[in-house]
Amino acid sequence: MIPTAAFITCAISLAVSLVLPVLALLIFTVKNRKQGILSAWLLGAAGFVVTQLLIRVPILNALAAQDWFIRFSQSHLFLYAFSLAFTAGLFELAGRFAVAKLMQKNLTYNRSLAAGLGHGGIEAMVLVGITYINNLAYMAMINAGTFDAAVAQTAAMGVDVGQLELLKVQLLTTSPALYLLGGFERLLAMTAHAAMSMLVCYGVAQKKVLPCTLVCLGIHTFIDLTAGLTLILPQTTAYLVIYSILTAVAVVSVLVIRRISRSWKEVSHEK
Numbered sequence: 001m002i003p004t005a006a007f008i009t010c011a012i013s014l015a016v017s018l019v020l021p022v023l024a025l026l027i028f029t030v031k032n033r034k035q036g037i038l039s040a041w042l043l044g045a046a047g048f049v050v051t052q053l054l055i056r057v058p059i060l061n062a063l064a065a066q067d068w069f070i071r072f073s074q075s076h077l078f079l080y081a082f083s084l085a086f087t088a089g090l091f092e093l094a095g096r097f098a099v100a101k102l103m104q105k106n107l108t109y110n111r112s113l114a115a116g117l118g119h120g121g122i123e124a125m126v127l128v129g130i131t132y133i134n135n136l137a138y139m140a141m142i143n144a145g146t147f148d149a150a151v152a153q154t155a156a157m158g159v160d161v162g163q164l165e166l167l168k169v170q171l172l173t174t175s176p177a178l179y180l181l182g183g184f185e186r187l188l189a190m191t192a193h194a195a196m197s198m199l200v201c202y203g204v205a206q207k208k209v210l211p212c213t214l215v216c217l218g219i220h221t222f223i224d225l226t227a228g229l230t231l232i233l234p235q236t237t238a239y240l241v242i243y244s245i246l247t248a249v250a251v252v253s254v255l256v257i258r259r260i261s262r263s264w265k266e267v268s269h270e271k
Contacts, residue, residue, distance in 0.1 A: 002139045005176040010136055013183025018129035021121030021190070028117065032110050036103075040111040043120025043198060047095030053126065056091040061083075081228035082221075089220030093213055095119070096197050100204040109237060110263040112201035113194060113257070120193030124186040132182070139171055181239070186251040188243075189223075195253035196220060202260050223249060 029037045063069040073080040099115050100107065141147040147168060155161045196216045203212025226245050229238045 002143055002171060003176065004178060006171075006174070007136065007139060008137070008185075009176040009179040010132055013179050013186070014129060014132040014136065015133065015179075015188045016183035017124040017127075020187075021124055023115065024117055025114075025121065028110075028114060035108065036106060037110060037114045038109055040103060040170070041118035041121070042115035043099045044096075046117030046118075047099040047115070047197075048092060048119045048123050051091040051095035051175050052088070052123075056087060058110075061270075063086075077229075077231065080227060081231070084153065085221045085224035086217075088224050089217045092119070092220060093200070093217050096200040096216065097204070097209075097213060100201040103201070104204060107201055107205045109198075109261055112198045112205075115201065116197030117190070119197050120190035123193065128182055128186050130216035132179075135171065135179075139166060142168060142171060175245030181243070185243070185246060186247040191250040192223060192246075192253045195256045198257055198260050205264075214260070219249070 025038070025041050096115075096119065099119075100112075103111055103115065107247075138147060141150065151161050151164050155162065168233075196219060199212050199216050203209045223246070226242050229242055232238075233241065
């Protein structure tokens with residue numbers, strides 16, 4: 001049986017990754033009416049969906065079927081991890097830059113923030129929100145005793161159920177605290193995404209594209225590269241280091257957002 005605590009922590013992380021982005025959008029839109037907040041949010045979301053889900057992920061899936069790429073990932077672990085982190089940052093940077101250029105005629109502080117919230121919000125919804133919905137559904141099936149019956153029916157159809165059986169083991173053995181970490185990680189990631197998108201938008205608005213985009217790419221690559229620590233450190237130590245780094249990045253991101261806000265207002269007053 002899966003404990004009640006696991007359902008609660010999973011539901012909390014689901015709320016953070018699925019409900020919070022929508023709630024933030026609604027509040028921000030109402031507080032800043034007629035400023036194009038919704039369109040900016042949708043553009044920011046599209047910047048992630050197009051570059052990551054529609055372009056980069058299919059490319060990675062195609063490469064994963066190639067023998068040479070499999071050998072490369074196994075024999076050059078650091079380079080493989082770095083390439084994944086760097087390309088994630090590069091593709092998403094392209095999305096952020098495209099969004100900033102599309103909004104250039106009406107590129108304000110609030111619209112830039114909305115685009116960042118859209119980028120980070122849609123990522124949280126797609127990568128974590130949907131996963132946690134599935135987790136809760138499977139957890140309920142396991143406790144109700146219907147999961148095994150569904151797996152047996154699937155197997156009878158000639159479908160490989162290895163992944164489903166592995167999922168059951170994972171759901172039964174995962175600590176409730178780990179589900180909570182998923183929501184916490186998304187909260188930190190959304191904060192960082194907002195800052196990175198705003199940095200790129202500020203660079204476009206103030207004609208400081210190169211330094212702002214390079215900083216954004218470096219930050220994004222660094223953040224994603226920390227995930228590789230789970231491969232070289234014990235799980236508890238790796239999580240402690242990773243979440244300490246992510247928390248520090250989120251704090252710096254808030255400071256960056258505040259700094260950009262002041263700079264944007266100063267430039268606006270000068271004009």
